[in-house]
Amino acid sequence: MTDRDECRMPTCSEPARDRTGYSGRFCSDSCEVRYEHLQADARDAAVDEAEDRY
Numbered sequence: 001m002t003d004r005d006e007c008r009m010p011t012c013s014e015p016a017r018d019r020t021g022y023s024g025r026f027c028s029d030s031c032e033v034r035y036e037h038l039q040a041d042a043r044d045a046a047v048d049e050a051e052d053r054y
Contacts, residue, residue: 009035 007014007027014027026032 007031010038 005016006012007016008025009027009031012027012031014031016025017027024032024035026035
């Protein structure tokens with residue numbers, strides 16, 4: 001999978017539509033929003049894990 005050809009959402013293999021206005025090369029707005037949520041969840045988990053170490 002390449003960022004140029006397919007959606008950046010990890011579980012999606014639909015063609016990316018960067019030229020039609022979806023920023024970051026997603027196939028749809030819903031994939032873009034979901035991906036942002038996944039990234040936020042991962043950041044929160046990393047912060048929680050770092051706090052548990054101290």
